[in-house]
Amino acid sequence: MTRQKTQQPTDRELQILRILWDDSPNTVRHVNEQMNKRQKTGYTTTLKLMQIMTEKRLLIRDDSKFQHTYKPAKSEEKTQKQVVGDLLEKVFSGSAEKLVMRALSAKKVSPAELTKIKKMIDKMEKK
Amino acid sequence: MTRQKTQQPTDRELQILRILWDDSPNTVRHVNEQMNKRQKTGYTTTLKLMQIMTEKRLLIRDDSKFQHTYKPAKSEEKTQKQVVGDLLEKVFSGSAEKLVMRALSAKKVSPAELTKIKKMIDKMEKK
DNA sequence: ACAAATCTACGAATTTTTTCGTGAAATTTA
DNA sequence: TAAATTTCACGAAAAAATTCGTAGATTTGT
Numbered sequence: 001m002t003r004q005k006t007q008q009p010t011d012r013e014l015q016i017l018r019i020l021w022d023d024s025p026n027t028v029r030h031v032n033e034q035m036n037k038r039q040k041t042g043y044t045t046t047l048k049l050m051q052i053m054t055e056k057r058l059l060i061r062d063d064s065k066f067q068h069t070y071k072p073a074k075s076e077e078k079t080q081k082q083v084v085g086d087l088l089e090k091v092f093s094g095s096a097e098k099l100v101m102r103a104l105s106a107k108k109v110s111p112a113e114l115t116k117i118k119k120m121i122d123k124m125e126k127k
Numbered sequence: 128m129t130r131q132k133t134q135q136p137t138d139r140e141l142q143i144l145r146i147l148w149d150d151s152p153n154t155v156r157h158v159n160e161q162m163n164k165r166q167k168t169g170y171t172t173t174l175k176l177m178q179i180m181t182e183k184r185l186l187i188r189d190d191s192k193f194q195h196t197y198k199p200a201k202s203e204e205k206t207q208k209q210v211v212g213d214l215l216e217k218v219f220s221g222s223a224e225k226l227v228m229r230a231l232s233a234k235k236v237s238p239a240e241l242t243k244i245k246k247m248i249d250k251m252e253k254k
Numbered sequence: 255a256c257a258a259a260t261c262t263a264c265g266a267a268t269t270t271t272t273t274c275g276t277g278a279a280a281t282t283t284a
Numbered sequence: 285t286a287a288a289t290t291t292c293a294c295g296a297a298a299a300a301a302t303t304c305g306t307a308g309a310t311t312t313g314t
């Protein structure tokens with residue numbers, strides 16, 4: 001009896017979403033090729049995952065042609081927000097500040113990006 | 128034959144780490160009670176998880192007394208950095224800026240915290 | 255000291271996630 | 285148009301993560 005408040009996409013599902021956010025609608029073939037850049041994955045494995053994701057309403061399939069195409073059902077923003085929100089609660093006790101700190105230390109961020117982030121914060125402060 | 132570059136703690140494992148980061152070393156009982164605040168979990172379930180985590184070297188156990196106590200093997204910082212780094216690659220194509228944006232929009236952040244974050248960025252910029 | 259309560263060890267069941275083989279249908283190529 | 289290729293459907297195996305029951309050891313309370 002395990003229940004998640006919000007049914008999070010699994011690891012593999014997030015990888016597929018990442019690929020389709022960058023370029024969709026797209027085919028199983030394309031997704032599988034991208035997957036293989038990071039991790040060897042059989043074609044039918046990717047196909048099956050995408051079929052399951054379609055059942056779960058994570059993807060929308062266009063099967064009007066023989067070669068089906070898929071696209072994410074929810075926006076990149078919405079899903080990312082959900083994923084980050086979940087991590088926030090689970091690992092950072094809800095402290096966005098902590099999460100931001102870790103994000104900035106996890107990866108070198110260019111000065112230009114740092115400036116962008118500051119500007120974004122300025123904007124938030126005005127509201 | 129699935130291999131993760133860095134063996135990430137699972138969902139349940141992160142929950143346990145979160146509890147122990149806040150207060151450790153501590154007992155199975157305490158961890159289990161905390162777990163139950165969010166999700167009903169049997170005592171032996173928590174015990175088993177913590178035993179497995181000890182085998183995996185995620186936790187360190189003190190079994191010098193009858194009631195064992197556990198503490199995280201790695202620092203909160205190190206593990207969080209790893210988790211965030213993984214999410215960064217998987218979901219944000221390595222863009223910390225994007226992740227920060229999502230973190231800030233996922234949860235309302237207090238003005239004081241926003242200022243803190245800006246100060247931190249200023250510090251990073253100087254280096 | 256005895257009974258009740260608490261705790262750990264252990265194995266196994268269950269659930270979830272991931273992987274893939276096979277066969278049939280459609281398409282492409284020779 | 286026949287053979288080779290590509291694609292999808294389906295079921296099931298394999299792997300990973302989670303859950304829990306039972307038994308035996310230790311401690312606590314009476």
